[in-house]
Amino acid sequence: MSEDSSTRSICTDLATVTERAALAAARHMGGGEPLAARQAGAASARTVLDELRIQGRIVVGEAEGSLVAEGTDIGTGGTVYELAVDPVQGIDVVARGGSGAISIVAAAAPQSMMPVPPIYMKKIAVGPVAAGRVDLSAPIGDTINAVAEAYGRRPRDLTALVLDRPRHEDLIEDLRAAGARIKLIPDGDITAAISVAIRGTNDHIAIGIGGAREAVITAAALRCLGGEVQAQFWPRSRTDIRQIEEYGFDDVQRVFSTEDLVRGDACVVATGISNGDLLRGVRYVEEGGRTHSIVMCSACNHVRFVDTSHRFTRDRRPEVRL
Secondary structure, eight states: SSSSSSHHHHHHHHHHHHOOOOOOOGTTTTSHHHHHHHHHHHHHHHHHHSSSSSEEEEEBOTTTTTBBBOOOEEEESSSEEEEEEEEOOOOOHHHHTTTTEEEEEEEEEEOOOOOOSSSSSEEEEEEEETTTTOOTOOOOHHHHHHHHHHSSSSSSGEEEEOOOOOGGGGHHHHHOOOHHHHEEEOOOHHHHHHHHTTTOOOOOOEEEEEEEEHHHHHHHHHHTTTTTEEEOOOOSSHHHHHHHTTTTTTOOTTOOOHHBOOOEEEEEEESSSSOSSSSOOOOEEEEEEEEEEEETTTTTTEEEEEEEEEESSSSOOOOOOO
């Protein structure tokens, strides 16, 4: 990708994808049906993706059978892109009416995004201040000290974001021993990684085990924000190891860098579905709605927060509010 009219256009177009997906998925907020939220978001995202004037292929997406499955070709023709699509990150969060669910899409030039199997990875993400200072293989105490030094703070002044999962019990104890504050998040480690790369959130490091596909999207976002992510496969069975090998990886223990996961420039857009620390969720008004998004592009070298009022009918224009 390079900064030209087509790159600026894809950034705007991807915002439409995530906005539509968020507007559809948010209708299922608190409805207790995660699959309904997923299907609504995927259907709306796919409709917009099919209308884009690009030649695109989804290389990081949902499982076979989904409207946004890996290998799906989208667009009407034009500049060639590969995409990573997660129409509803946090379907369980949406279903139970929780906070922090988002819709997110990334685009890059062909052969930029590393194909990964649908398994777990151990990950660590930091913002620009601490980029180049961390090592996924290092003890947690050393990592926290390195990040604290980068910020000119004490370990007890740092906030570490960790997914609230039983598998992280030992990690949480190590973070406590290192002196860091801990913020447990119900879902959405992509949002956590973006948050640590934006000053003013008071988040400094995201660490733990999550999806491999999310690691690729995280890398795309942090390329735009100047942060860093490191990731390593975390197989739980022989089946996982076999999938890693089938994807062409011969070293299960390898630690992948941001540049390994996404080579070159990327454009990433995320829209809030439910209220979170970084993005506001969808708000509905009479015959309309409102979305809050972040648009990031490493080629254009910009980060935008976009507040959009949507009109669902042409017959009546809803009030536009601050």
